[in-house]
Every structure is written in structure tokens, then in C-alpha cells.
Amino acid sequence: MRTARRRRLARDRFGLAYASPVAAVVAVFFVVPILLVVYMSGTNWKLLGGNQGINFPDNYGDVVDHRMFWPAVSFTLKYTVIATVLLIAVGLGLAMLVQETSRWRGLLRTAFLLPTALGLASSSLLFYSLYSPQVGPFNDFFKSIGIASILGSPNGALWATVFLIVWRYSGFYMLLLLVGLQGISGEIYEAARIDGASPGQIFTRITIPLLRPSLALSIIMCVTGSLLAFDQFFILTKGGPDGSTMTIVQLVYNLAFESKRSLGLAAALSVIALVALVVVNIFQLRVLRGKGDE
Numbered sequence: 401m402r403t404a405r406r407r408r409l410a411r412d413r414f415g416l417a418y419a420s421p422v423a424a425v426v427a428v429f430f431v432v433p434i435l436l437v438v439y440m441s442g443t444n445w446k447l448l449g450g451n452q453g454i455n456f457p458d459n460y461g462d463v464v465d466h467r468m469f470w471p472a473v474s475f476t477l478k479y480t481v482i483a484t485v486l487l488i489a490v491g492l493g494l495a496m497l498v499q500e501t502s503r504w505r506g507l508l509r510t511a512f513l514l515p516t517a518l519g520l521a522s523s524s525l526l527f528y529s530l531y532s533p534q535v536g537p538f539n540d541f542f543k544s545i546g547i548a549s550i551l552g553s554p555n556g557a558l559w560a561t562v563f564l565i566v567w568r569y570s571g572f573y574m575l576l577l578l579v580g581l582q583g584i585s586g587e588i589y590e591a592a593r594i595d596g597a598s599p600g601q602i603f604t605r606i607t608i609p610l611l612r613p614s615l616a617l618s619i620i621m622c623v624t625g626s627l628l629a630f631d632q633f634f635i636l637t638k639g640g641p642d643g644s645t646m647t648i649v650q651l652v653y654n655l656a657f658e659s660k661r662s663l664g665l666a667a668a669l670s671v672i673a674l675v676a677l678v679v680v681n682i683f684q685l686r687v688l689r690g691k692g693d694e
Contacts, residue, residue, distance in 0.1 A: 434674070440667035447661040459668035463655075468643055469669075472651045475644070479558065480626035486566050487622050488615070491573030498574065499581045509578075512571040520568065524635035527564045531636070554644035557637045561645070564632055569625075573618050580614025581607070616688035620681060627677055648673050 442456030463469060498508050515523070530536050533549045542550055550556040584607065592602050608615070630649040633639065639646040639654070646654070648669070656666035 437667045437670050440663055441671045442668075443664050445662065445664040445667070447656060447663055455664070459662075459664045460672070463665055463669045463672065466651075466655075466665075468646055468651055468654075471643060472646045472648050475558075476627060476629070476647045479562070479629060479647070480623055482558075482562055483565050483626045483629075484619060484622045486562065487569055487573050488618055490566055490570040491618065492577050492615075494570060494574035495577040495581055498578055509575075512574050514571070515568050516572045518568065520631045521635065523564060523568045524632045527560070528636055531560055551637055552641055554641060557641065557645045561632050561636055564636070569622075573622065576618050576621075577611065577614050580611045584610045612688070616684075619688060620684050623680065623684060624677065627673075627680065 440451075441459055442454055443459075444452040444455045446452060494508075494512050498505055498512070501508060518526070530538060531550050533539055533542070536542075538550075542548070547553075547556065550560050588606060588610070589602060592606055597605070628649055629647050630653070633645050633647055633650055634653070637645045639650050652666045652669050652673070654660075655669060656663055660666075
């Protein structure tokens with residue numbers, strides 16, 4: 401008994417020794433910053449003046465009452481729904497195209513994945529040049545349909561940014577869903593065809609249910625990334641025109657470094673966004689979880 405206990409203690413110590421560096425990194429770069437933001441959210445912390453004392457819960461009330469809070473929430477949710485639906489649909493379509501193609505599979509996969517090699521900021525700068533009313537190659541086309549600047553209207557700015565995101569990330573989601581498609585046995589499809597199932601029935605009753613884990617991962621990643629959108633809107637629109645494309649994260653930046661220059665207000669909004677993101681992800685996990693996972 402004593403020998404077995406000593407061996408168990410030795411294994412536990414080795415486990416702790418292996419896990420401690422990861423735990424230290426998580427604590428330093430994740431837990432400590434979150435605790436600092438939570439503390440800052442309850443203080444009158446100016447960008448240049450520093451901490452001027454506790455004022456909890458004034459920051460939370462001031463953030464919710466801010467004139468751009470609810471428009472930013474509304475726009476962020478709208479953008480998230482549109483981007484998620486289009487990215488998953490296009491990614492799944494590309495994955496099925498690559499899966500069914502035999503001769504050009506490698507070429508198509510490479511072509512669809514190429515945009516993912518660019519960073520989001522670089523892609524945004526590229527599309528900013530393409531959309532430019534002065535030097536953009538599409539300038540004449542936009543003028544022919546009565547659009548002086550596609551980024552100059554709320555709907556134009558939204559759809560121009562969505563097009564950028566679909567171009568940039570659809571190959572990534574194609575890869576995630578392609579892995580799921582390749583994990584489905586061909587014998588299942590063959591049995592369905594022998595039983596007389598139509599292509600639509602095979603897609604809805606076989607492909608989608610068996611692809612559920614990959615779809616769940618893709619949807620969760622897409623929703624999370626869309627809710628935290630910043631780079632593309634900051635570079636393309638700066639939140640304009642007239643604040644119509646202001647996202648939650650961009651409002652955090654605005655409160656901290658531009659309009660209010662208050663790190664306390666920005667931290668309070670960050671805490672609200674973090675709590676909302678956790679709630680959304682928990683809801684997604686419960687909804688997207690398969691019956692076998694319960």
C-alpha cells in the first residue's frame with residue numbers, strides 16, 4: 401500500500417511539474433489581465449491621469465447610457481448573423497466542391513486557402529485600396545450604378561466589409577468542414593443511394609447530422625470572431641459613416657483613446673462584452689451539442 405501511494409504521489413508531482421509552466425502562462429497572460437480589467441472597470445481611471453479612485457458602479461451605468469452603446473450592440477449582432485451565415489454556407493459549399501472534385505482537388509484547395517495567408521489588417525488595407533473612389537479599380541463600376549463611394553453609406557460599408565471577411569476566411573472554414581466531410585464513411589452514402597435517397601435527402605439526413613461536430617466548431621469560432629470584430633471596420637470605415645458601423649470592440653477603443661479617454665469606461669464595456677460572450681458561447685455549446693454528448 402505504501403509503495404502504491406508513493407508511486408501515485410510521484411506521478412502527481414510529475415503531472416504538476418509538467419502543467420505548472422502552462423498554468424503560469426495562463427495566469428500571467430489571461431487571468432491577471434482579466435482581473436486588472438475588472439478592477440479598472442470600477443474606478444475613475446483616466447488615460448492620462450491614472451487611477452483617481454473607486455466609482456463603482458458608475459462606469460457601467462455611463463457605458464449603457466452612452467449614445468453609441470445600443471447602436472453598436474445592434475450593429476455587432478447584425479454583422480455577426482450575416483457573416484456567420486455566409487461564411488458557413490460558402491465554406492461548406494467550397495468543402496463539398498473540393499470533396500467531390502478528383503482532378504483539380506489540390507489546385508482548388510490551394511486557391512481557396514490562399515487568402516488565409518494574408519493577415520486581416522493587410523487584407524483590410526488591400527480592400528480599402530480596391531474600394532477607394534480615387535484609385536480603386538472598381539471606381540468606374542460603382543459610379544455607373546450610382547454609388548459615389550461604397551464605404552460612404554451604411555449598407556454599402558457593411559456589405560463591403562462582409563465581402564472582405566468572406567473572401568478572407570471562407571477557405572479556413574472550408575478546411576475545417578472538409579476534415580469533417582472526409583470523416584464520413586463512403587459506405588453510408590452508398591447505402592443511402594441504394595435505398596433510393598435523393599441528393600437533397602442525403603445532404604439533410606446524412607451529411608449535416610454527421611457533420612455536426614465540425615459545424616458546431618465552425619459556428620462557435622465564427623460567432624466569437626464576429627462579435628469581437630475590430631480590425632476590418634477600424635481600417636475600412638473608422639466606425640462611419642456617422643457611427644453606423646461601430647462595433648462593440650471599436651467602441652471600447654473609442655472610449656479609451658478617442659472620445660472619453662477613460663480606461664475605466666472602456667474596461668467596464670470590456671467586462672460587459674466578456675460576460676455576454678461567455679453567455680453566448682455557453683448557449684451555443686448547449687444548442688449545438690449532439691445527443692450523444694449529453
